[in-house]
Amino acid sequence: MNKLxxxxxxxxxxxxxxxxxxxxxxxxxxxxxxEVNGHDVEFSADGTADEMIAVEEGETLEVExxxxxxxxxxxxxxEIEISGYEYDDYQDLEDESNLFDMEVGTTKYVDLDLxxxxxxxxxxxxxxxxxxDKNSVSLEQIVRLYVEPSRNGVEIEDVVLSPxx
Numbered sequence: 001m002n003k004l005x006x007x008x009x010x011x012x013x014x015x016x017x018x019x020x021x022x023x024x025x026x027x028x029x030x031x032x033x034x035e036v037n038g039h040d041v042e043f044s045a046d047g048t049a050d051e052m053i054a055v056e057e058g059e060t061l062e063v064e065x066x067x068x069x070x071x072x073x074x075x076x077x078x079e080i081e082i083s084g085y086e087y088d089d090y091q092d093l094e095d096e097s098n099l100f101d102m103e104v105g106t107t108k109y110v111d112l113d114l115x116x117x118x119x120x121x122x123x124x125x126x127x128x129x130x131x132x133d134k135n136s137v138s139l140e141q142i143v144r145l146y147v148e149p150s151r152n153g154v155e156i157e158d159v160v161l162s163p164x165x
Contacts, residue, residue: 027138028135029067032066033109038062054148055145060114061145064110065129068105075134079130080095081094082127082145083125118150120147122147124145126145127145
């Protein structure tokens with residue numbers, strides 16, 4: 001009976017070690033660069049941007065993400081998203097790439113665009129950049145955005161012309 005308990009304890013320890021090794025698996029991808037509207041973004045150790053980037057409501061946010069493959073990866077997808085927009089039921093603030101594969105040692109640049117609505121409040125928002133693939137841990141970075149109202153902005157919603165004029 002004592003030998004049986006020792007065997008069960010040994011099997012449990014082996015499974016525990018395998019589980020922690022699987023969780024400690026490092027990602028097969030790493031960040032090469034992140035640009036927002038043509039400007040490089042620098043990050044601190046906790047994964048958030050060192051600076052806040054000012055953008056105007058109504059403009060298009062152009063995000064370029066550079067990824068380096070540390071191993072062969074399949075079905076990689078890059079997503080960007082801004083949460084906390086009051087009317088996101090009607091207009092989602094997100095974009096994502098198509099699936100792609102990468103070979104070890106290669107670098108790929110992914111371009112994504114995000115149209116900021118005119119009704120976006122003057123406030124701080126987080127642009128979440130997420131990279132996932134088929135078999136490894138996801139990567140995430142956060143870029144802090146400060147949305148400013150457009151100066152002297154006018155939005156024309158409708159034009160009515162009468163016949164003959």
